[in-house]
Amino acid sequence: MLILPSRRQVLGGIGAGAVLGLSTGAYALVEPRFRLIVTRYAPVLPRWTPSLRLRVAVLADFHVGEPFMPLDRIAEIVDATNALKPDLILMLGDYPAGPSVTLRKVPLVEFARVVEGLRAPLGVHAILGNHDWWDDARAQAGLSDVTEAQRVLEARGIPVMENTVLRLEKDGHPFWIAGLGDQEPFVKVGNYEGRDDLPGTLGQITDDAPVLLMVHEPDIFLDVPDRVSLTLAGHTHGGQIRLFGYSPVIPSVRGNDFAYGHVVLANRHMIVSGGFGVSRIPVRLGVPPEIVMLDLGGAEQPGSGTSDRTARHNDDRRW
Numbered sequence: 001m002l003i004l005p006s007r008r009q010v011l012g013g014i015g016a017g018a019v020l021g022l023s024t025g026a027y028a029l030v031e032p033r034f035r036l037i038v039t040r041y042a043p044v045l046p047r048w049t050p051s052l053r054l055r056v057a058v059l060a061d062f063h064v065g066e067p068f069m070p071l072d073r074i075a076e077i078v079d080a081t082n083a084l085k086p087d088l089i090l091m092l093g094d095y096p097a098g099p100s101v102t103l104r105k106v107p108l109v110e111f112a113r114v115v116e117g118l119r120a121p122l123g124v125h126a127i128l129g130n131h132d133w134w135d136d137a138r139a140q141a142g143l144s145d146v147t148e149a150q151r152v153l154e155a156r157g158i159p160v161m162e163n164t165v166l167r168l169e170k171d172g173h174p175f176w177i178a179g180l181g182d183q184e185p186f187v188k189v190g191n192y193e194g195r196d197d198l199p200g201t202l203g204q205i206t207d208d209a210p211v212l213l214m215v216h217e218p219d220i221f222l223d224v225p226d227r228v229s230l231t232l233a234g235h236t237h238g239g240q241i242r243l244f245g246y247s248p249v250i251p252s253v254r255g256n257d258f259a260y261g262h263v264v265l266a267n268r269h270m271i272v273s274g275g276f277g278v279s280r281i282p283v284r285l286g287v288p289p290e291i292v293m294l295d296l297g298g299a300e301q302p303g304s305g306t307s308d309r310t311a312r313h314n315d316d317r318r319w
Contacts, residue, residue: 129234
């Protein structure tokens with residue numbers, strides 16, 4: 001026998017659905033501003049010196065601007081990163097927020113003043129992302145070949161790498177960091193010229209020490225040779241909305257394959273950070289703002305070096 005729901009049950013179900021929808025929407029607005037997690041990876045990498053123990057903090061996609069990423073939020077991220085005591089800090093670009101998610105712009109010079117507080121024995125090193133170019137009117141007009149983001153960071157002692165490499169040492173063991181120029185720096189229709197030079201960048205490496213490659217957009221990973229131990233990317237924000245491991249909209253030719261987390265392709269490794277900020281729409285759901293913490297070298301951990309997200313361990317906390 002078919003039993004139809006009563007009018008009260010129907011109205012109750014509609015009401016519950018509305019409350020759920022409103023609460024979910026409210027949470028999605030709150031998540032980028034108030035939640036912060038540490039996402040840890042300990043992959044076993046090819047071409048890595050086993051005795052080279054290295055702790056690397058990776059910071060991506062700040063998108064500073066009010067109300068979602070004000071300066072006090074940046075200061076929280078700086079303090080949380082320093083508390084992890086990394087050997088090295090790498091910043092992967094996109095420092096300003098776009099106009100669609102900004103009620104009040106925060107001057108990049110003030111952003112640089114706050115991130116100057118980042119501390120690591122092997123330094124803080126940065127690359128640029130597409131928004132560092134897109135939101136710079138002089139750069140877009142061809143009036144300057146150096147973005148405001150680069151100028152203010154370097155004025156505070158944070159070098160910005162564009163198709164350059166740097167050889168570092170930890171406990172007598174050498175390794176390289178390489179920073180690639182942005183792949184999508186111009187917004188003019190039909191202008192697909194990038195600032196990236198992958199062969200020229202890697203061609204500056206002069207020995208067989210391990211290489212960490214910083215890129216903004218993850219699509220370049222398809223061209224990265226296995227000479228690179230690990231590629232680090234941002235840009236996608238993990239899709240900003242990510243449910244059950246799936247993100248509906250990803251700015252990558254590989255879609256969800258390159259959306260987020262630890263990616264292994266033909267024994268080449270990439271980690272895509274979900275970053276901190278928002279772009280286009282002011283929400284994050286299922287992919288909270290994160291500091292990526294890498295523990296490289298040493299004993300293999302369960303799941304380390306496997307594909308996708310099996311090597312990820314979340315340390316979810318409020319700062």
